[in-house]
Amino acid sequence: MKYEIVIGLETHVELNTKSKIFCSCGGHSSAKEANDCVCPACCGMPGMLPVMNKRVVELAATAGLMLNCNINKYSTFDKKNYYYPDLPCAYQITQLNHPICTNGHITIKTKDTEREIRIKQIHMEEDAGKLVHEGNFSYVDFNRTSVPLIEIVTQPDFRSADEVLTYLRKLKSMFQSSGISECETGAMRCDINISVRPEGSSEYGVRTEVKNMSSFELIEKAINYEAQRHIDAIEYETEELIQETRRFDEATGKTFAMRNKETEADYRYFPDPNLMPIVIDDAWLEKIKANKPIILDERENLYREVGIGEKEIAMLLSNHVLMKLLDDTVQAGADLKTASSWILTDLIGLLKRKNIALTADTIAPAKLARIIELVAKSVITRATGKKLLDVVVEKDVDPDEYRIANKLDMQQDSGLLENAVRKVLQENETMVAEYKAGKEKVFQALIGATMKELKGKAEPSAVVEALRKALLR
Numbered sequence: 001m002k003y004e005i006v007i008g009l010e011t012h013v014e015l016n017t018k019s020k021i022f023c024s025c026g027g028h029s030s031a032k033e034a035n036d037c038v039c040p041a042c043c044g045m046p047g048m049l050p051v052m053n054k055r056v057v058e059l060a061a062t063a064g065l066m067l068n069c070n071i072n073k074y075s076t077f078d079k080k081n082y083y084y085p086d087l088p089c090a091y092q093i094t095q096l097n098h099p100i101c102t103n104g105h106i107t108i109k110t111k112d113t114e115r116e117i118r119i120k121q122i123h124m125e126e127d128a129g130k131l132v133h134e135g136n137f138s139y140v141d142f143n144r145t146s147v148p149l150i151e152i153v154t155q156p157d158f159r160s161a162d163e164v165l166t167y168l169r170k171l172k173s174m175f176q177s178s179g180i181s182e183c184e185t186g187a188m189r190c191d192i193n194i195s196v197r198p199e200g201s202s203e204y205g206v207r208t209e210v211k212n213m214s215s216f217e218l219i220e221k222a223i224n225y226e227a228q229r230h231i232d233a234i235e236y237e238t239e240e241l242i243q244e245t246r247r248f249d250e251a252t253g254k255t256f257a258m259r260n261k262e263t264e265a266d267y268r269y270f271p272d273p274n275l276m277p278i279v280i281d282d283a284w285l286e287k288i289k290a291n292k293p294i295i296l297d298e299r300e301n302l303y304r305e306v307g308i309g310e311k312e313i314a315m316l317l318s319n320h321v322l323m324k325l326l327d328d329t330v331q332a333g334a335d336l337k338t339a340s341s342w343i344l345t346d347l348i349g350l351l352k353r354k355n356i357a358l359t360a361d362t363i364a365p366a367k368l369a370r371i372i373e374l375v376a377k378s379v380i381t382r383a384t385g386k387k388l389l390d391v392v393v394e395k396d397v398d399p400d401e402y403r404i405a406n407k408l409d410m411q412q413d414s415g416l417l418e419n420a421v422r423k424v425l426q427e428n429e430t431m432v433a434e435y436k437a438g439k440e441k442v443f444q445a446l447i448g449a450t451m452k453e454l455k456g457k458a459e460p461s462a463v464v465e466a467l468r469k470a471l472l473r
């Protein structure tokens with residue numbers, strides 16, 4: 001029998017804030033050693049109270065906007081109780097009953113499919129600390145306790161590992177480009193819920209959950225292993241499938257059941273009496289919206305509208321550094337389509353040849369915009385523009401200073417160009433008359449003739465300009 005794989009994801013993303021979610025300690029990325037970024041509050045000292053970090057609400061709502069969610073005016077925090085040494089309060093503050101965002105969706109496109117993934121909810125919560133085991137000792141590092149997280153929960157809408165990875169890459173690119181999260185290794189962690197069912201069936205099968213996966217490569221392996229285990233269990237009755245939480249073992253490439261199986265009741269969730277409900281009024285929501293988070297689907301449409309190719313669009317959408325450089329170059333005055341071609345063809349080509357990775361510092365957007373302008377205004381030829389780009393990337397010179405110092409400007413020997421134009425017009429009187437009578441088409445032929453006269457050593461746009469000028473006389 002053929003089986004369909006069904007997957008739902010719960011993705012934790014560490015937010016890019018200056019301080020933790022309920023205290024003023026810096027995030028753990030600023031820590032130099034263990035327990036560097038801790039205070040009585042995030043260490044769970046008796047009597048310490050949480051104070052909500054406003055920025056967390058804004059970033060969570062921004063994520064919700066990007067995922068087409070309802071941003072709930074009213075949301076609350078709950079305590080999720082469990083005992084573990086990396087959790088100093090013995091409870092985690094999270095949102096169970098009234099999460100900040102609900103009912104969103106995102107479209108993903110893989111090689112074979114296009115699918116809308118429904119987002120069930122996004123909630124805010126705090127991270128736990130880290131245990132470090134050395135020989136007979138275990139140590140605990142609280143730098144990560146209370147670091148803000150959002151958890152994005154999808155409906156069981158994925159049908160393959162490929163779709164899951166495409167979704168995760170899209171999330172990553174969205175969050176990086178909008179500054180919600182750096183999404184470095186470990187800052188994006190998934191719980192993967194998997195079940196299988198006979199193809200065509202409309203009922204879900206028994207699901208298992210593979211916890212805490214962060215490497216894309218391992219996520220793919222875990223999904224494929226777990227799906228096959230389910231299929232074998234059903235098809236060959238190798239084992240009985242039960243709803244349980246499992247871990248993926250990198251060494252063996254297999255999943256195994258975790259011993260403890262908490263249910264919701266075991267966590268004794270209850271509303272956190274120390275935190276006021278979060279109320280997002282219209283004015284605040286408008287302010288959050290005004291920061292214009294990059295909505296990737298809108299970007300995609302815009303790129304398509306100006307005529308950027310599909311391959312190039314895919315390149316841009318999957319790389320926030322490219323997208324940002326393009327954005328900033330356009331901000332600096334360049335045309336979107338032209339700039340995209342300079343970046344995706346010329347700049348990327350150059351970097352590949354020199355084996356340099358693209359970073360935020362590869363080229364100042366203003367300098368790139370200036371090179372594009374110099375070519376557009378025919379101050380330099382396209383070929384010279386490419387050379388200039390090379391030098392600017394290599395030595396970070398000023399494009400104008402460099403082109404003047406090195407006399408890169410086009411042979412502006414207007415005498416030469418004008419003579420050629422004059423000659424062509426004299427030799428082609430009929431065409432000139434036709435043009436003046438309104439037959440626009442002959443203009444192309446006149447350009448061709450002038451280019452030929454100049455043996456191609458001129459920028460077409462300059463020829464056009466000179467011709468138009470001469471014909472006006």
Ligand code: ADP
Pocket residue numbers: 006007008009010153154155156157193194195204205206207
């Ligand atoms: P719970 O309340 O038990 O945590 P949820 O409804 O929140 O369950 O679902 C948790 C995750 O499991 C969601 O991402 C959801 O899409 C996914 N999920 C639910 N049922 C299935 C299933 N049969 N197969 C795969 N994933 C599932």
Ligand code: MG
Pocket residue numbers: 010
């Ligand atoms: Mg759940």
Ligand code: ZN
Pocket residue numbers: 020023024025037038039040041042043146
């Ligand atoms: Zn603290």
